[in-house]
Amino acid sequence: MTVGEAAQHWGVTERLVQRLCADGRIAGAVRFGRSWGIPASARKPQDPRRESATLDDAQQAKRQPGDYANLMPLLNAAFEPGRAREFVYSLGAAPRADIARAELFYFTGHADEAVALANLHLSSDDVEIRLSAHLIYAFANLPLGNIDGSRRALEGALSALEHSSLETPQLRAAQGFISRAASTLLHLKAAEDAPDVIDALPFLPPGLRAFAFYVQAHAAYLAGDHARSLGIAETALMGADETYPIPAIYLHLVAVMDLMALRRPTEAREHLLCAWELARPDDLIEGFGEHHGLLGGMLEAVIKPGWPEDFKRIIDITYRFSAGWRRVHNPATGDDVADNLTTTEFTASMLAARGWTNAEIAQHMGVSPNTVKSYISSSLRKLGITRRQDLGRFMLA
CATH class of the missing domain: 1.10.10.10 (Winged helix-like DNA-binding domain superfamily/Winged helix DNA-binding domain)
Structure with missing residues (x-):
């Protein structure tokens, strides 16, 4: 493979592949001038710092066969770009399929349809279905201007976990993740007894774990620690065994934010194009609209010239999402x-x-x-x- 082909296959930037080759991390890689040839059978190397996010044998033994089967199934799916709808339709007509369809509606910028589907399952007896419905309902109500509905949904998700009769490490991990996401992204007060998100990582499924890394990186960005935030995002992208398109999109976007803050626009462009290559085949454009103000003009510089109609839709999402987000952010932070x-x-x-x-x-x-x-x-x-x-x-x- 060329460096570009390996980067696309692994869902990372070409710069990162070049660095992995130079560090001897890719077996069989051969230098050709200023680039590299990579064996087609080569696997993406894992980051050596990833032990804290990997289940050991004892922890793996505690996992039950059905764990997380119904928790944000699309976000947790390592589908090939362009096959998100195929994955959703393969789930049939069960509640899990409704949740996956609601996710697809949300991440493609159709918040009203996402809310309508999620609303059907806010009282589900299945805690994973109920939790997923609350998460989707919370975030999809922001661009619709229903701020109280967003708050109630996230509070309802945490309450559902606190009162669940299933006291498992997995549910405690979910509580830590949701609490941190709520406090970082929506400025809601974190649950006092929620586990630390770092401790929760080993018990989260791979897709949700990758999104938890995005939340961590976003928190570091908001704290002004851009180098650390970038390190978290790139480590998560490199450490995943498979590419989970939705979390990977968000990780690439937070890397763009950091690189623009660090005034490294060439690298930021690479990450944006990686995110776009993952998103465009399935029209997963919601994240681009959500992050517009933080991307430092990258959408105007890269997406607008090449994909003007997509850019218009992204900007429409930006206006709707930002209006709701500011109604939460400004009063909560004093900004x-x-x-x-x-x-x-x-x-x-x-x-x-x-x-x-x-x-x-x-x-x-x-x-x-x-x-x-x-x-x-x-x-x-x-x-x-x-x-x-x-x-x-x-x-x-």
Whole structure:
């Protein structure tokens, strides 16, 4: 395989494959000039730091054959890109199939259909079905503006776990994951007795474990520790035995966020294209809309020129999701993230808040410096400030 073929097959960036080859981590890799040839039979090497996220024999023995069969089945599926619907349809007409269909609706940007399906199973006797329904209902209600419904659903998920008669390590792990996700992504108070997400990782199924790494990375990003966040995301991508497309998309996106904060746009572009290659065959565009403001203009620089119609749909998701997210984020954090800027004004202003010049922003976004100046002037006027240095108060920088 070429480096590019190996990167696509393993769901990582070409830069990472190059590094693995240079470090001698891929058996049989041969250097050709500035690149590498990789045996077609080569397996993606696991990260040596991954022991904490791997079940040992004793823990594996505790797992029951049906564990997690009904918990977010699509997110936990290592389907080939382009075959998400095939996987969903293979589940028949059982409640598990409804949950998978609701996931597919949500991740393809159809929040109303996701809410309608999840609503059917909020009181399911199966704790995994009920838990999945609450999670989908919580996140899908954000772009619909039903903030109270989102809060109640996540609180209901935690309550369902606390009152479950099945006290197992797996359910405790799920409680830790949901509690951390709720506090990191929606700023809800974490359950006081919830297990630490690190301790929970070995008991989560692979797909949910990968998404838990995304939540960890996102928390590190919000804390301003961009290098650590990037390390978590890239380690998770490299350490997975198989590619789980939905968690991998989110891990690549958080890597883009970190790399743009670190002013490494070339590497950020690689991660964005990896996410897009995983997402586009199944139209899994929700995550791109959710993260628009944090991606530092990468959607404008990469997706808009090549896929303009997809870009328009992503921006529509951005406006709907961001409106709901800000109604949770701003009161909970005391921040005043701007809600009256266009997506292009927000992007230009965020880069400016990070110290980019108008010329640098223009080159990155593919517009003229005068257009960037116009975006920033409009942003300053809308925000009621006069200095470029004050933009950071209203951004996510």
